[in-house]
Amino acid sequence: MSGHGTRGTAGAVLAVVAVAVTGCSGNSGSPSGSVSKAASAASSAASSLASRGADALASASAEARRKLDEAKGGVNAKDEVTLGSVAIGGDGRATAKVTAKNTAGSAKSFAVQVNFSDKSGNLLDVVVVTVKDVAAGASGEGTARSNRKLNGEVHAVVGTAVRY
CATH class of the missing domain: 2.60.40.3230 (Immunoglobulin-like)
Structure with missing residues (x-):
């Protein structure tokens, strides 16, 4: 997963949540608890995706350093x-x-x-x-x-x- 792709995926998740919140706001004037929970879950998922993207890049960078270190002299x-x-x-x-x-x-x-x-x-x-x-x-x-x-x-x- 790339950093660029992660931002795109996180943005898509948040856009879906924004649509859900907007779509439900007309029911009683305030968002329902389930919409708030969905927004919270989507936000957590987006953060998790971004974190995994950063973790994958950090892992790839560490592996690259390890391989370069093997080239002694x-x-x-x-x-x-x-x-x-x-x-x-x-x-x-x-x-x-x-x-x-x-x-x-x-x-x-x-x-x-x-x-x-x-x-x-x-x-x-x-x-x-x-x-x-x-x-x-x-x-x-x-x-x-x-x-x-x-x-x-x-x-x-x-x-x-x-x-x-």
Whole structure:
């Protein structure tokens, strides 16, 4: 679940509650207890959705840090990595081609953190792609795939890249 999608879902839940409250206000001049309970439940559900979206992003970020930490003795290789265009697959997950050029004198592997964001730059998901055993002077490829469904206009940028 993405932060952007979570806000959209929470907004939809709250919009339904607003319609229910408005629709029931003409009965006796005040909303019924059941409408108030529904509004409260919907508000709690929206907060829960937002919380789960934030938790999922925090979990993905923690996993990315863990994977990057495994690249012991690595050097910054952000300038050696490029990303292709983002595509949304039939399963709703975003993908982007990752290309790592090895400028070292021996075979190296790369750990690349890819940040998926919306058109406003809000972080939606974080993944780490490992491109292993790239020969000296050669390029290796991998695919970054979001952990969950993303929708709308999704962009990908290299957050961190380590050659080890």
